Amino acid sequence: MKYTRSLSVLAGAMALSTVAGVAQERLQINLMPMPSEISFGTGSLSLASTFAVETPGTHDARLEGAIGRAVRRLDFAAGLRHAGAGVVPGTKLVVKVQSPGEAVQSLNEDETYTLEVTSTGAEIDAATDVGAMHGLETLIQLVQPSGEGYAIPAVHIHDTPRFRWRGLMVDCGRHFEPVPVLKRTLDGMAAVKLNVFHWHLTEDQGFRIESKIYPKLTEKGSDGLFYTQQDAREIVAYARDRGIRVVPEFEMPGHSTAWLVAYPEMSSGTVPDGIRREFGVSNYAVDPTRDETYAFVDKFLGEMAEIFPDTYVHIGGDESPAPDWKTNPRIVAFMKKHDLKDNEALQAYFNTRVLKTVMRLHKHMMGWDEVLTPGLPKDVVVQSWRGTASLVKGAKLGYQGVLSAPYYLDGMRPASVHYLADPLPSDADVTPEQRKLILGGEVTMWAEQLSERTIDSRIWPRTAAVAERFWSPENLRDVDDMYRRLERVSIELEGLGLTHLQSGDAGLRELARTEQIDALRTFASALEPVSFGERYKAQRTDQLTSLDRFVDAVRPDPPTKHWFEMLTKQFLANPTGDATDRAQMEAWLTRLSSTVPEVQRQMKASPRLNDAALRATQMVKLTQTGKDALNYLATGQKAPAGWKAKQLDLIAEAQKPSAIVRFTFIAALTDLVKAVSE
Amino acid sequence: MKYTRSLSVLAGAMALSTVAGVAQERLQINLMPMPSEISFGTGSLSLASTFAVETPGTHDARLEGAIGRAVRRLDFAAGLRHAGAGVVPGTKLVVKVQSPGEAVQSLNEDETYTLEVTSTGAEIDAATDVGAMHGLETLIQLVQPSGEGYAIPAVHIHDTPRFRWRGLMVDCGRHFEPVPVLKRTLDGMAAVKLNVFHWHLTEDQGFRIESKIYPKLTEKGSDGLFYTQQDAREIVAYARDRGIRVVPEFEMPGHSTAWLVAYPEMSSGTVPDGIRREFGVSNYAVDPTRDETYAFVDKFLGEMAEIFPDTYVHIGGDESPAPDWKTNPRIVAFMKKHDLKDNEALQAYFNTRVLKTVMRLHKHMMGWDEVLTPGLPKDVVVQSWRGTASLVKGAKLGYQGVLSAPYYLDGMRPASVHYLADPLPSDADVTPEQRKLILGGEVTMWAEQLSERTIDSRIWPRTAAVAERFWSPENLRDVDDMYRRLERVSIELEGLGLTHLQSGDAGLRELARTEQIDALRTFASALEPVSFGERYKAQRTDQLTSLDRFVDAVRPDPPTKHWFEMLTKQFLANPTGDATDRAQMEAWLTRLSSTVPEVQRQMKASPRLNDAALRATQMVKLTQTGKDALNYLATGQKAPAGWKAKQLDLIAEAQKPSAIVRFTFIAALTDLVKAVSE
Missing domain, CATH: 3.30.379.10 (Chitobiase/beta-hexosaminidase domain 2-like)
Incomplete structure (x- = not known):
């Protein structure tokens, strides 16, 4: 199928039973x-x-x-x-x-x-x-x-859906998201038939749900940014009205700094001196050896059960190295007494005791990969952030599982990659019985570098593609048709109030301090955020970082990315005979390049925008490379000796980190350059 | 001062005391x-x-x-x-x-x-x-x-502010606005130092505030779209936290259809068969002759006083022809008995009795122009929708007043017009004592043709210009500098969450069913909504009209409007010597024209967008006229005989109603054409 942006296209991949009339x-x-x-x-x-x-x-x-x-x-x-x-x-x-x-x-x-x-x-x-x-x-x-x-x-x-568990997890711990943001997220979920809102409510960086029994949790652990019980009830009701379950997550024993800020007496030894601002794995952990801990958890989860009727409760359970468990004499003695040979064993002990509360509340426990320890009761659902192998391993041991590893939105990968990742391919090495244990999947939106301004463009529209993976037949795998439909769904989602198509422009206006952003908008449309990890490396983001950079005004996987890749593929199939695609590609490259003088002028006038100055210079060079390559290929001419090496150097240079954004068309450009003969 | 969009400009109009260093x-x-x-x-x-x-x-x-x-x-x-x-x-x-x-x-x-x-x-x-x-x-x-x-x-x-009362009225009766919309409106108000949120809560088309004493008001009169008492308290608190008072308005005796739908026993005779969907003046009115009416009002206002602590309460009082008062025998008899010679007298009687409740609640009554009837107690504040004359008349009679007439946003007039309208010019015919009675002004946002998608672009940024009129010295009247600053404030307001710069694009994407709206966006930037009245005439809008047309995706007074007018003025001052302005104008006209083929293609594919097809054809012609005129003027050439008449015909044609939008540059274009010699 030819990809023509402006033409009505018949449904692509699916074998439609009949298309008549x-x-x-x-x-x-x-x-x-x-x-x-x-x-x-x-x-x-x-x-x-x-x-x-x-x-x-x-x-x-x-x-x-x-x-x-x-x-x-x-x-x-x-x-x-x-x-x-x-x-x-x-x-x-x-x-x-x-x-x-x-x-x-x-x-x-x-x-x-x-x-x-x-x-x-x-x-x-x-x-x-x-x-x-x-x-x-x-x-x-x-x-x-x-x-x-x-x-x-x-x-x-x-x-009818392929999987019963089709979720989206939103981390409201690391950065808080106001209630209206969550409501429009739920509207978006309903539009694409997702049915589980996994609400990550507690983190090292913030305890976001009000407890009336333990009010200090939010008084001391939330910077005043939390959901009242009424807020939470409102979200639960709003979700139910849209056919969506709400599974709350309360992280324990790790990721609990904010909890321990409020109740330091629960700590395993080291007491935090305040809400944790840095991200990554923390050493703070609640003390699994004290009865008071379980009394606390029992009361707290009991209180939460009144707000969250879902029969699943997520206790996190990931990333808890807890060095105190190796050094606190009381804990060491406890482990010895109970024959718990290492931290993993102690955490398993903890989980088992917490599970008692969960069962008393007639609920099922859910946790991340790490909860899967020897002796874990079979009633626990394992959410895999490590990958399919981990999920399959769980199923073989008899555990229910939900896959998240391939659906991490903060990786800033294209929709196509997430789309093609199947929670349970038909050729997976599992028995039919084990297959039943794989409940589905969950997209995860971690919030280290997320604000209420950027959340929508990070979640949408990519999540719609994954929603299709969770719902539709396994053999539906036509990426081109997916992207075609994704554009329509994206606009539908905007109609529901989601801001993913608008927030970028707002950011550009803010950065450039003007409404005149035509050039800047086009320029930005060929750049996308680097992954969470790369941004962290470059900017050392923590909870106090203002998320106000150029990177926050561009979105992952903008539509031109797949479009240009598609045209490139088509063009390379017949370079001397495909004038149509060539013309479109050349026009786009010319247009990108033409934005640069105005963009540079605006960058000079705006310090924050000027972070991306190098990208402007590179834009001119890369687009010229692209146009030259198109010309050589279309005319069948050879490039002068050394041309390719020089262009590939230039591309390599442009792939180095700068302004925490990357060019969307660099892979396609590389293909074009490599296809040129010398 | 030359208006150069891209240059730093020193503060214009104000006589700055010192600008040193x-x-x-x-x-x-x-x-x-x-x-x-x-x-x-x-x-x-x-x-x-x-x-x-x-x-x-x-x-x-x-x-x-x-x-x-x-x-x-x-x-x-x-x-x-x-x-x-x-x-x-x-x-x-x-x-x-x-x-x-x-x-x-x-x-x-x-x-x-x-x-x-x-x-x-x-x-x-x-x-x-x-x-x-x-x-x-x-x-x-x-x-x-x-x-x-x-x-x-x-x-x-x-x-320090020039006026003590600097308000924005939002009509939430005719169309409901969700709480988050109002909160961001309050944020915008605080940013430009407005201090009164006048909340128009009841209308023929909807009763929007919950009463626990009279629950049917919202059960039957709101389509389920209303503010709970908690919502209202939240808004009041949110406003107070931003230095903003909340003055609630409960319309009586007219504009009360929704009230009478709930409690038909309060009507003056004719009972509505449902919430009124049409706009305009209605004939329904509460019965001012029954003690039960006053008991109701007393209880209701008492309940509302618990929610709205402000010492002013607005009772509407406008547009109540109430034909029943002339025909209902009981009412006629009552009027005769109390020597009330006409409807106006009966309404004055009503106001006086309602005022008793208001005073019992230790509050001041406020009403629209019509409340100003002979014998009205001096404690009442008159809000003038009829004009300055009416306000001055009130002041001369000893009444406090707030001016609204020149600040009706639904007239879709440019910011400059609102900006230059002074609530109380220094040469007004009032004594110093009377002058004190003019408290300030209020911008009004009536909601006949308003949705939560369009409200921000109708209120902002124009209201910021009026906010300056209410706050700043009277002699600050440089329109060019106002527009320059307005662009910055507009972006600041967007940063607060207001969607006035984004909602248009969202609407265009929705209409065109694609993200590819570069051409359409530029095209739309030279068109603006017609006034409320013209739209009503063309579309017969009522509450059930889907506000989903091209007109809903364009905004009043877009920045290019003043910009082009300014350039025109500058150019006409020296047509043969001003190549810079000419070049900018010509480039813009060319760009507008160049969008038309793509815009027409999208219009054909989208029935709702196609409403504006005639505007596309006219765009080509008008921009050509502009370029021709620029050419004649810049070269000093004469146009061929008949050219001017022909162009003015064309302009007249383009001024006729179509698609409920109008060209922003037509006045400037007319000036250009008229300046050409034949």
Whole structure:
């Protein structure tokens, strides 16, 4: 398939059962995640007036709410007036559910739905409210221009998720995120059918949830930035209204500095002198040898269970070297007495005792890889940040698992990489029984370098691609079509209030101190943030770093990245015969280069922007290299001897760290240069 | 002064006491509102590390909060690390207040502050927390690039507002605005030193505040879109923390359809069959002849007084034709009995009785123009939507007044028009005593055609210009310099979370269904919304209209409007000798024109966008006219006979309504054409 940005493109990778009728010509399948089964009928449902909704069956008020919101979005997308006096709803929509679904949504909630659209109306059938809500999101994504107005193609969809656990973890410990940010995140999750919001609430850098029993946790451990219990209840209700579970995480025994700031008497020996500002593994740990610790945990988790009804509670459990456990005589003696040979054994002891509380609360315990220690009860779910191998190992031992390793957004990798990482490929070395233990996956958004301004552009739209991986058939792996659909979903997400497409411009205006950012915007669109690790190395970020640099105004994997790679691939397949792609590539390189004088002028006037001065110089050189390469390749001419080596040096130079951003087109450029003959 | 967008410009209009020293060269005075007195010292305060703050004097916790937020913003603006372990604050900032200020901020709150910046530190002295907060906002606006970093020029400012009442009214009745929208609005208000948030809470189209005594008001009258009492308390607290009073408005006896939907027994006869969706004056009115009405009002206002501590309560009182009062026999009899000769007299009777409750609550009543009826007690404040004449008339009769007529944002007029409208020019025909009765002014944001997506771009940045009118000396009237500073303030406001510079792009992406909006964005930047009235005429908007058109993605008075007018003025002063301005103008016109092919292509693919198709054709013609005119004028050539008439026809054609948007450059273009000789 040729990638033509401006043309309607038929659905790519999926083997669509039937694509019939005249509508086909203009048909765009913009669904994400793609449904498990889809077939097309003839014609389409023309959207000439707002929806007359019928809701037979037994459902909760939340379904009415979801329908109300969906109809508003449909009205908006199709330019329709909302229902009310003087407006007669005309487009028929039936939403039929068998039951509201579980009182507390669990892993076993039936999320299946059927959506039937004909030229006379649409009907969603689902076992539960949650399934019906998924159907509504699909319906919205199907709206498309048709003649003078809008329509939904006639379609039959039967859809059910591949994995039951499809999560997004947001770290609100290292940097706090206000409630409205989380609400719009939940809206985005619902749009792409994610169903678990994993709320990382405590960290070395901050204890973010109010405890009325232990008020010092936030008084001393949060810099005043925390969620009240009412906030948390509001988030839980907001999530439930969107078919999303909320799994809270309370880190223990490590990542607990903020806790120990409030209650130093719980420490294993060394007492922190304040909230930890540096990131990385800390040495502070709660003392696993004292009964008071377990009394505390028991009361605290009991209090939290009143707020978080989900049957899973995440206790973290990762990265707790706890050197005190080797040196504190009381702890050493305790370990000896209980025959605990090392820290790992002591942590396993800790987990086992905490598990008692978790079980008393009728909940399941979840933890990161490290909780998987010998003797761990089988009821614990292991979340793997180490990788599939670790997950499979767990399954072989009989543990349920959720994969996160390939979905770390702070790696600033492209959507395609995350997209192609399967939680459980069909050729994985597991038995069918073990396969059942792999519940799904979770995208993780760690917050070392995250602010409320940048969070959306780091989460979205990449997470939508992963959401498809968690929901859709395994064999759906067409990256080009994924990117095509991702652009549409990205705009849909923006319509829900997410700021991922806007915050960059705001940052550029702030840096340049002007609204005149046309050149700067184009320039920035060919640069992306380096990974968390690289930024850390360059900037030594900690919690006190102002996240106000050029890097904070660019986004990972901007659309031009894949676009240019795609054109490059196409062009290299037939360099002397592909004038179209060449022209597009050359025009883009010329445009990038043309921004530089204005960008340099603005950089000189703005010290913070001037961090990226070297990137401006390099932009001129790299784009020239690209244009030269295109010219040699298209004309079939040879480059002068030494040209390639010189250009590759230049590329190597541009790959060195600078301004904590990197060029998006450097891999494609390298391919172009290498393809030139000398 | 030449208007050069990209150059540092010295402060324009104000007679600065002294501008001394080397810093002057790069000095930009970006303050808005301008202080009443400012003088410059030598050098500047270099911002090399975050602030070490001292707060001698007695103050509330809110000042600590305000300082904390201000320091964060200063850190961010200057690229500094925040204070904390390992970060030693170095820049000295003393914030000294004499007292926290009034427990309930009143008209008499002393808002004066002094700000002294030297090369070694900054000091704010104020009588109250509120004054000190104003000083902090000024300090932030003074930050500017300096060499490799940032600095604040050495300066002495003594600042006090010209008017005590500097308000913004937001109509949350006709369309609801969520709490986060209001919070960011309050942040914007604080940044430009506005001090009254007038909260229009009830309307024909919705009753937006929860009453626990009369729950049906929101159950039946709000479509579920209302502020809980806790929401309202949160807003009041948020405002107080920013030195802003909250004056709630509860409309009576008219504009009360939503109230009567809930309690039809209060109506004057005709009972509404539902929330009113149409806008404009309604005939429904509460019955002023029944004791039950006053009992209701008394209980309701009593309940509201618990939430809104401000000593003013706004009862609306406008636009209540109430035909029932002329036909309902009981009301007619009542009027006869009480010698009330017409509706106006009956409304005056109503106001007088409601005033009893207001006084019982130790509050002052406020109402729109119409409340000013013979016999109105002198304690009532009249808010004038009819104009200065009405305000002056009130003052002559001894009534306090607040001017709103020239500050209606939904007229979509340019900032300059609002800016130049003075609430009380020094030559106004009033005595010094009467002058004191004019408390100030209020910008009004009516919400007939407003959504949470568009509100920010309608309020900001224009309101910042009016805020200066309310605060700064009367003789500050340099429109060019105002626009120069407005661009900076606009970006500052965006940094506070306001979306006025972003929401347009989001709308364009939504309409075009793509991220590729470079052409469309430029095209849209030369178009602005027509006034509320014109839109109403063209679209017959009501509450059910989806506000999802091209017009909703453009903003009033975009910066290129004044810029092009300015260049035109400069060019016309010396057409054959001003190559610089001509080149800029021509380049812009060419660029606008060049967007059209791509814009037309996108319009064809997007029915909602296609509404503006005629504007695209006209764009080509008008820009060509502009370029031709520039050419004739610059070369001193005559145009062929009939050219002017033809171009003016074309301009007239383009001034006709289409797509509810208008060209921003049409007045300037007309001037250019008219200047051409034939």
